[in-house]
Amino acid sequence: MTPERCLADTAYDSDALRALLWRRGCQPVIPNNPTRKRKHPFDPVAYRARNVIERTFCRLKDWRRIATRYDKLAHNYLASVALAAIVLYWL
Numbered sequence: 398m399t400p401e402r403c404l405a406d407t408a409y410d411s412d413a414l415r416a417l418l419w420r421r422g423c424q425p426v427i428p429n430n431p432t433r434k435r436k437h438p439f440d441p442v443a444y445r446a447r448n449v450i451e452r453t454f455c456r457l458k459d460w461r462r463i464a465t466r467y468d469k470l471a472h473n474y475l476a477s478v479a480l481a482a483i484v485l486y487w488l
Contacts, residue, residue: 401423407429453485
């Protein structure tokens with residue numbers, strides 16, 4: 398299943414990557430590199446959602462147990478992530 402959009406940082410602003418995403422039926426949401434001569438349009442509202450996701454991962458990594466993956470089993474690790482997300486939601 399191909400995603401509708403690919404949210405990426407300015408570092409991934411290349412014509413080859415954009416062409417690959419379009420061929421696969423995925424809309425690239427990548428801001429233009431400031432040195433780019435030919436600007437590509439992108440959706441800034443969708444790009445802001447990427448920032449929210451990055452901040453969430455950053456906040457989750459403040460929990461040492463999650464950042465270092467103490468849990469050996471996947472379902473225990475998922476439970477730790479869920480617990481941390483619930484606590485962070487309340488804060």
